[in-house]
Structure formats: C-alpha cells, structure tokens
Amino acid sequence: MKIDLTDTTASKINKSLVEGRRAIGTPAVGMVLTMVIVTDEENAYDSIKAAEEASHEHPSRTLVVIRRVSRSPRDRTNSRLDAEVRVGADSGTGETVVLRLYGEVGDHADSVVLPLLLPDAPVVVWWPVDAPEFPAKDPLGALAQRRITDMYAVEQPLRALEARVASYTPGDTDLAWTRLTPWRSILAAALDQARAKVISAAVESEAENPSAELLARWLGARLGVPVERVVTAGPVVTAVQLGAENGALRIDRPEGPLATLSLPGQPPRTLALKVRSTSELIAEELRRLDADEMYAVALRADGEEGTSRA
Known part of the structure; x- marks a missing residue:
C-alpha cells in the first residue's frame, strides 16, 4: 500500500503510517530499529531495495531522506516536505517513508526525521553516496547508534579512508570493511x-x-x-x-x-x-x-x- 503526501508534516506522516497499517490489517508491527537512508534520486531506488531486502532479517522503519537541490534563489523560498508512505508488501517486512525535502527544509532534515523515529529503538544512518566528512557530527548522524558509509561510492576512496581515520567515532563503519x-x-x-x-x-x-x-x-x-x-x-x-x-x-x-x-x-x-x-x-x-x-x-x-x- 502506498500513500502520497504533498506539502505535508511529520504528524500527518505518522497518521498515514497508522492508517496504512490498519488498512492492511497489521496495526502492530514488530520493528526492531529505524533505518535512515540519506541519498539522492539517482541512488534512491537501489538503496531502498537493499534496505527492504535486509528488512526480512531486521524488520525496520526505513526513512529515506532526499534533499532536492534548489536551482534558483526563488526555489529556496519554496520550502516544503513531500512524502511517500509504503506499508505492507511495498516495504519489505517493515514500513518505508520516502521524504523529499525542498528549499530550506532540506537544511533541517534532522528536525523532520526526529518525530518519525521509532520510540525506544536503535537508529542506524546509512549514506550510500556522498557521506559527510565527519558522520558522527552530522545532524542526522548524531541521532544514530550506528553510522554506515561506503568508500566505494567516491572517486578517491583512499583519500576518503584517511578522512574516516580522522573522523572515526565508535559506531562508525563502512561497507568496504563489511565486504571483508x-x-x-x-x-x-x-x-x-x-x-x-x-x-x-x-x-x-x-x-x-x-x-x-x-x-x-x-x-x-x-x-x-x-x-x-x-x-x-x-x-x-x-x-x-x-x-x-x-x-x-x-x-x-x-x-x-x-x-x-x-x-x-x-x-x-x-x-x-x-x-x-x-x-x-x-x-x-x-x-x-x-x-x-x-x-x-x-x-x-x-x-x-x-x-x-x-
């Protein structure tokens, strides 16, 4: 089941999640964590698919954060949040919310994500591409117990590795290491x-x-x-x-x-x-x-x- 919301708020998204679960007959879902994926439109599909497949082992609420780039100063004033809510077969064994942030709201993604986190559950943030130089100090990374990056996704991976050395904080990891x-x-x-x-x-x-x-x-x-x-x-x-x-x-x-x-x-x-x-x-x-x-x-x-x- 998919629910599209335009120019919405976190409270409306939460309400849609509850309504969606009721509509498919599963008001209570045993999710164990919140996965936050910070990506772009180009890589969103593959990232969501990977998270949904992983959810069969780890049922989770997946929040996909996509910052839409403003092309003109006027676009910066057109600040809004669009969301796509997926529950049931459309979201693996958990639920997925795709968040598209326009304008200035993109600068405050942590404020958008915070009300949507599962209560009393661990938070994992994954950057499939374009990870911040210091993941633990990133506003979204600061919400997480686990922060996942991927040095394969950058043009100069060994330079990125040295940046990871300098910024390492317990809870950081990288898929280049997981592959080993x-x-x-x-x-x-x-x-x-x-x-x-x-x-x-x-x-x-x-x-x-x-x-x-x-x-x-x-x-x-x-x-x-x-x-x-x-x-x-x-x-x-x-x-x-x-x-x-x-x-x-x-x-x-x-x-x-x-x-x-x-x-x-x-x-x-x-x-x-x-x-x-x-x-x-x-x-x-x-x-x-x-x-x-x-x-x-x-x-x-x-x-x-x-x-x-x-």
Missing part, C-alpha cells in the same frame, strides 16, 4: 590450521581498492608484519598470501564466487567466497549495533605501504 568479513573468517581459520609463524604478507587487488587497504592494515596490526600491496587487473580483492617459515598460505579468488585455499603441505581446496550484494552487507551490519573495534583497529593501523607492484 568472509576473507577475515577464512584467513583466521587457515592460520589456525597452519600453526606457523607468519613472516610476510601481501594483498592483491585492483588499484585504489579501499577494502584491500583495510585488509592490509588489519593483517599488519594482527600479525605484526609489513604487508605488501600488489596491483592486479582483477575485481576487488583477488588474493592474499601469507609467508610462513614452512611455506606460503594463499587464498586466490581471481573472479567468480569460488576461491582456492593453499596451505603448506596440503592439497588446494575450493571455498565459497562470493562478492555479496548490498542488501547482504546491510543485513550483516544490522546484526550488531555496538562499536566495531576491529574496524577501528584496521583504520588506525600503520598505513605503511610496503612494496607495490603491478
């Missing part, structure tokens, strides 16, 4: 099996890959060795090699959903290591709303480059 969860799990398990001291490490990826940089920093912090960055033509992170006293431990994923794990003295094994969808990444982040200490460690680890080769 399967890699970190496989590496941890492989090291347990190898039972050997690591003396060198290398991460292979396409150039300017923020996940590869975070993985290299994490490995350096955990293993206490310099980590070489190797530029390859493959997509995202393509391989990790750890040199040990008894041989090399290597994970190769040049393309596709499968990777090859090679351990010293053992035959190669094939493992599942697919590139996950945005909805899977968001669902993972919503499973924990406390501070991600390992992300902080990776961000703040020494960014020593080591030797880079193509």
Whole structure:
C-alpha cells in the first residue's frame, strides 16, 4: 500500500503510517530499529531495495531522506516536505517513508526525521553516496547508534579512508570493511590450521581498492608484519598470501564466487567466497549495533605501504 503526501508534516506522516497499517490489517508491527537512508534520486531506488531486502532479517522503519537541490534563489523560498508512505508488501517486512525535502527544509532534515523515529529503538544512518566528512557530527548522524558509509561510492576512496581515520567515532563503519568479513573468517581459520609463524604478507587487488587497504592494515596490526600491496587487473580483492617459515598460505579468488585455499603441505581446496550484494552487507551490519573495534583497529593501523607492484 502506498500513500502520497504533498506539502505535508511529520504528524500527518505518522497518521498515514497508522492508517496504512490498519488498512492492511497489521496495526502492530514488530520493528526492531529505524533505518535512515540519506541519498539522492539517482541512488534512491537501489538503496531502498537493499534496505527492504535486509528488512526480512531486521524488520525496520526505513526513512529515506532526499534533499532536492534548489536551482534558483526563488526555489529556496519554496520550502516544503513531500512524502511517500509504503506499508505492507511495498516495504519489505517493515514500513518505508520516502521524504523529499525542498528549499530550506532540506537544511533541517534532522528536525523532520526526529518525530518519525521509532520510540525506544536503535537508529542506524546509512549514506550510500556522498557521506559527510565527519558522520558522527552530522545532524542526522548524531541521532544514530550506528553510522554506515561506503568508500566505494567516491572517486578517491583512499583519500576518503584517511578522512574516516580522522573522523572515526565508535559506531562508525563502512561497507568496504563489511565486504571483508568472509576473507577475515577464512584467513583466521587457515592460520589456525597452519600453526606457523607468519613472516610476510601481501594483498592483491585492483588499484585504489579501499577494502584491500583495510585488509592490509588489519593483517599488519594482527600479525605484526609489513604487508605488501600488489596491483592486479582483477575485481576487488583477488588474493592474499601469507609467508610462513614452512611455506606460503594463499587464498586466490581471481573472479567468480569460488576461491582456492593453499596451505603448506596440503592439497588446494575450493571455498565459497562470493562478492555479496548490498542488501547482504546491510543485513550483516544490522546484526550488531555496538562499536566495531576491529574496524577501528584496521583504520588506525600503520598505513605503511610496503612494496607495490603491478
């Protein structure tokens, strides 16, 4: 069910949410959090779809904030709020409100969002693109326990990474880090099996890959060795090699959903290591709303480059 509201207010939106739930016969919905998505029109559809898919695991109220850019000084005086309320099958397992802010009301998005937050429930803010330089100090970010950014969405991801280092506040995270969860799990398990001291490490990826940089920093912090960055033509992170006293431990994923794990003295094994969808990444982040200490460690680890080769 969809309800369109033009030149509206937060109280009218709340009223429409109640009416919509009653109309579809579900006056009480067991939502566990409020997800605030701050995006633009171009990226709104994909962001909403990802949030709705993630809501099957985490029923939530999703508030989509779209600031409409004013094209002339006169437009700045035409300040209004339009909303699209979605409940039932049109909003996953929760409910979705698309907020379009025109004129000066766009400068006060936090005042629009605040009355629409679920009472006594955690708040997560996600910027699919154009994240603020200091997420925790952003007016919307200040409302949240968890703040999600994505360094893949910027033209210079490694410069954005250094900005995240400078602005990090407990509760911050980035999807470039979330993409590494399967890699970190496989590496941890492989090291347990190898039972050997690591003396060198290398991460292979396409150039300017923020996940590869975070993985290299994490490995350096955990293993206490310099980590070489190797530029390859493959997509995202393509391989990790750890040199040990008894041989090399290597994970190769040049393309596709499968990777090859090679351990010293053992035959190669094939493992599942697919590139996950945005909805899977968001669902993972919503499973924990406390501070991600390992992300902080990776961000703040020494960014020593080591030797880079193509």
